[in-house]
Amino acid sequence: MATSASDKQRRTNDPAGLRNRLLDVAFEAFATRGYGNTSMHDLNRLAGVTGGAVAHHFPSKKQLALAVIRERVGDAVEQTWIAPVVAADTALSGIKGVFQSIAAELDRRGAVAGCPLNNLVLELSGQDADYRQALDLIFETWRKAIADKVRHDQLGGRLSGLNADSIATLVIAVYSGAMAMAKSRQSAEPLRQSMQQLARLLREHDRTSPR
Amino acid sequence: MATSASDKQRRTNDPAGLRNRLLDVAFEAFATRGYGNTSMHDLNRLAGVTGGAVAHHFPSKKQLALAVIRERVGDAVEQTWIAPVVAADTALSGIKGVFQSIAAELDRRGAVAGCPLNNLVLELSGQDADYRQALDLIFETWRKAIADKVRHDQLGGRLSGLNADSIATLVIAVYSGAMAMAKSRQSAEPLRQSMQQLARLLREHDRTSPR
Numbered sequence: 347m348a349t350s351a352s353d354k355q356r357r358t359n360d361p362a363g364l365r366n367r368l369l370d371v372a373f374e375a376f377a378t379r380g381y382g383n384t385s386m387h388d389l390n391r392l393a394g395v396t397g398g399a400v401a402h403h404f405p406s407k408k409q410l411a412l413a414v415i416r417e418r419v420g421d422a423v424e425q426t427w428i429a430p431v432v433a434a435d436t437a438l439s440g441i442k443g444v445f446q447s448i449a450a451e452l453d454r455r456g457a458v459a460g461c462p463l464n465n466l467v468l469e470l471s472g473q474d475a476d477y478r479q480a481l482d483l484i485f486e487t488w489r490k491a492i493a494d495k496v497r498h499d500q501l502g503g504r505l506s507g508l509n510a511d512s513i514a515t516l517v518i519a520v521y522s523g524a525m526a527m528a529k530s531r532q533s534a535e536p537l538r539q540s541m542q543q544l545a546r547l548l549r550e551h552d553r554t555s556p557r
Numbered sequence: 558m559a560t561s562a563s564d565k566q567r568r569t570n571d572p573a574g575l576r577n578r579l580l581d582v583a584f585e586a587f588a589t590r591g592y593g594n595t596s597m598h599d600l601n602r603l604a605g606v607t608g609g610a611v612a613h614h615f616p617s618k619k620q621l622a623l624a625v626i627r628e629r630v631g632d633a634v635e636q637t638w639i640a641p642v643v644a645a646d647t648a649l650s651g652i653k654g655v656f657q658s659i660a661a662e663l664d665r666r667g668a669v670a671g672c673p674l675n676n677l678v679l680e681l682s683g684q685d686a687d688y689r690q691a692l693d694l695i696f697e698t699w700r701k702a703i704a705d706k707v708r709h710d711q712l713g714g715r716l717s718g719l720n721a722d723s724i725a726t727l728v729i730a731v732y733s734g735a736m737a738m739a740k741s742r743q744s745a746e747p748l749r750q751s752m753q754q755l756a757r758l759l760r761e762h763d764r765t766s767p768r
Contacts, residue, residue, distance in 0.1 A: 380680060382593035460679060464734075467741045468671055468679040469591060482741045508754065515738065515747055516754040520727065522734030523675075527726065530678045530693045536726055543719065543727040547758035 365403045368393055372410055373418035377462035381411060381469050408477075411470070415480040419462050423484055428491040436504055437495040438548055441517055445541035449534035460529040464522045489514045504552045513548075520544050576614045579604055583621055584629035588673035592622060592680050619688075622681070626691040630673050634695055639702040647715060648706040649759055652728055656752035660745035671740040675733045700725045715763045724759075731755050 371393040375384040386407055389400050404410035427444055434440025452458050459465075463484055470477040492514035499505050505513065520540050527536035582604040586595040597618055600611050615621035638655055645651025663669050670676075674695055681688040703725035710716050716724065731751050738747035 378683065380593065380683070382591065382680075383684075459683060464737050465679050467737050468676050469593075471740045471743075472589065472591075472670060473594075478741060478743065485738055485741050508757075512750040512754045515735070515750040516731065519731050519734030519738060519747065519751040521730075522737045523730035523732060524726070524734070526675050526678050526733045526737075527696055527730060529682045530689060530696050532682075532689065536730065539723040539726040540730040543723045546719075547761075550758075550761060 361403075364395070364399065368395075368400055368403055368410075369414055369418055373414050373422075373462070376411070376414055377465055378459045381466065386410075408474070412476060412480055415466065415477065415484070419466065419481070420484045420487070422462055423488050427488060431492060431495055434495075436552075437492065437499050438505070438545060438552065440495065441492070442541060442545055445521070445537055449537045449541075452528065452534040452537070458525070458529045458532050458534070461522060461525040464525060485518065489518055492517055505548060506551055508548075508551055517544070572614075575606070575610065579606075579611055579614055579621075580625055580629055584625050584633075584673070587622070587625055588676055589670045592677065597621075619685070623687060623691055626677065626688065626695070630677065630692070631695045631698070633673055634699050638699060642703060642706055645706075647763075648703065648710050649716070649756060649763065651706065652703070653752060653756055656732070656748055660748045660752075663739065663745040663748070669736070669740045669743050669745070672733060672736040675736060696729065700729055703728055716759060717762055719759075719762055728755070 368389065372384070372389055375389060375392060386400050387397075389410075390397055393399065400410065404413065426448070430444050430447075431437065431440035434443060463481065466477075467481050467485075471481060472478075489511070493510040496505055496508070496510040496513050500508075500510065521537075524537045524540040528534055579600065583595070583600055586600060586603060597611050598608075600621075601608055604610065611621065615624065637659070641655050641658075642648065642651035645654060674692065677688075678692050678696075682692060683689075700722070704721045707716055707719070707721040707724050711719075711721065732748075735748045735751040739745055
């Protein structure tokens with residue numbers, strides 16, 4: 347745990363490093379205990395810094411939350427979802443891979459905190475238009491990446507006859523809802539069940555894959 | 558707005574009526590602004606009753622929240638989802654009907670507060686095992702009702718070759734996730750898009766329906 351002296355040094359010498367650390371701590375706290383359950387005081391304590399540190403970088407809790415959404419939640423979706431799907435052979439194999447690795451990660455942790463994006467949407471979207479727009483932009487980026495991958499597959503005859511944008515919406519809905527059920531059951535099983543059925547239904551539109 | 562005198566009379570003469578009214582007000586407030594954003598004081602004010610009324614019926618906020626979950630959230634899922642699906646000709650027509658009527662209701666309201674069950678799951682499941690279990694029981698009842706309807710359809714050759722329990726999980730996941738996206742976009746469009754795709758994928762397993 348940092349002392350006041352080391353905090354002062356950190357603030358003086360590495361303000362960007364401290365800002366990043368505060369965003370990491372706030373992202374983790376908002377995603378697991380919720381925004382409303384986390385005070386600025388909690389964040390100072392969790393980051394091991396003195397009283398003024400969070401307020402120095404983020405004069406209001408709203409500025410902090412918007413920075414968490416823009417600089418952390420979007421990155422989490424990019425790393426967890428978008429990059430693996432873009433890199434996969436096909437949309438379906440990429441999507442299955444993401445579900446499987448997230449289910450395995452939940453098994454390892456033995457607890458389900460849920461999807462950071464969906465947790466914040468359900469807590470904050472009704473409260474404030476700035477939060478809502480920043481969160482919705484992440485859904486849109488996510489949806490567009492999956493739709494582009496589906497369109498690419500369709501050039502090769504896969505997922506033929508389906509609407510790429512609507513399929514992308516369906517995939518994100520399945521994931522978001524299955525994570526809510528996983529949080530409620532504290533088990534990765536709803537993610538696995540939902541993905542198995544979705545994959546089966548989608549596979550029947552792959553002219554090139556074995557049934 | 559009720560006065561203190563009328564409150565006292567209501568408490569004295571119709572305690573069950575007042576308890577029900579407090580549960581209605583708390584259900585509405587928890588579902589729209591969130592549990593954490595609603596104080597016992599807010600609830601007294603929203604119900605138009607004096608300071609002690611909520612505490613008289615529900616000595617703690619937790620007792621109130623558990624009563625809301627058990628006596629209101631479960632009923633909402635029963636009326637909105639389970640009864641129409643059970644009454645429909647087929648599982649698929651029942652599920653489509655529910656999506657359509659909820660999308661139409663969101664259009665009429667011009668605002669999306671989200672699904673009360675999912676809102677509370679994402680806010681409360683991580684906080685307390687009693688909340689989590691009471692909420693998960695509702696998911697289970699919902700899932701079982703859809704699965705039973707799917708099994709009934711399968712006797713007539715519909716939805717053949719699919720696992721009824723997993724399809725029920727998929728349907729609830731799609732709905733729950735699409736409602737989160739609808740809340741984020743403040744539009745019923747994600748519900749309509751997701752349902753169209755899901756219906757199309759499921760219809761191909763209906764041996765008796767036209768393609």
